[in-house]
Amino acid sequence: MRLAFMGSPDFAVPALRALVAAGHEVVAAYCQPPRPAGRGQNLQPCPVHRAAEALGLAVRYPAKLRGNTEALAEFAALDLDAAVVAAYGLILPRAWLDAPKRGCINIHASLLPRWRGAAPIHAAILAGDAETGVTIMQMDEGLDTGPMLMEGRITLGPRIRLPDVHDALAAIGADLVLTVLADNPPAVPQPAEGATYAPKLSRADARIDWSKTAVAIERQVRAFDPWPGTFTTLGTDPLKVLDVALADGEGEPGEVLDNALTVACGEGALRITRLQRAGRAPAAAADFLRGLAVLPGSKLGA
Structure with a gap:
C-alpha cells in the first residue's frame, strides 16, 4: 500500500520499520521538528526522523497542521491509500484525516476507551491496572475517540516498569497495524462509558x-x-x-x-x-x- 507514516518518539519506530520491511510504499514520514537538546542545545531530530532517514525515506516536519494549506496540499498530493499514525504529537484536522483513501489509522498504547490522551502507559502503571495493551483505531477529530479496528493485550505484573511496557506495546502495535492494513477489519465504535484520560506529563x-x-x-x-x-x-x-x-x-x-x-x-x-x-x-x-x-x-x- 502507498502510505505516509506520522510519528515522533521511540514508541513509533518499530511500526515504521515494520511497514517498510513488509513491503509497503512509505512515501513520506511526518514527525515533530528538530528541537534543541543537550548541553549545547543543538537541534536534534526525533527518533522517527532518524529512523526514517536511515531507511531512505522523505521526512517532513511542519510545525503546525491547522491552517497550513501548503502542507495539506503536499499531503493530499501524495495520493495515499492510508496514513499510519503513532504518537505524532499534532492533532490532525478533518481535511488531513480525509485525504488518504482509507483515512488515518492510529496506534494507541492503551485499551480504549481507557486512557485516551498523551501518557497512557504511565497512567496504566500509576493506576495499578492489571492489564493494558494497544488499540488500532480509525481516527476521527476527537481525542482518541475513533472506532476500534483491533487490539492486543498484555498483563501488568506488580513490579513492571515503564520501559518494559513501552517496548512490549511498541512491538505489538507494529504487528497489529500490519494485520489491519492487510485484512481491513470492520470498525467497532468505542463503548459510550468507561473513558479515562491520561494528560501530558511534565x-x-x-x-x-x-x-x-x-x-x-x-x-x-x-x-x-x-x-x-x-x-x-x-x-x-x-x-x-x-x-x-x-x-x-x-x-x-x-x-x-x-x-x-x-x-x-x-x-x-x-x-x-x-x-x-x-x-x-x-x-x-x-x-x-x-x-x-x-x-x-x-x-x-x-
Missing part, C-alpha cells in the same frame, strides 16, 4: 508527595522511569528516587524512620533502595548512605 509531576500512600508512590516510581522520573529533596538538595520497596513503619509523611532509608508516607512506608544525588552516579541505598548520612528523624520533601 517535570513538575516528578516530585514525590509523601502524603500519598506508599502504594501510590511505589507505582509512581515505576511508572515515571525514566521520564519524567521521580525526585524528592533533603534540605535544599534534590534526590532522584530510582527504586523503592513497600515497607513497614509509620510516621509523619517524608520522615526517615531508620538507618536503611525507610520513609513514612501518608499511609504505609517505603524503603528507598536506589537513588542519585545531583552530579553523582546512581547508587544503591547502602552505598549512598556511606557517602551521605541520612539520620532517622530527617525529613524528605520538606
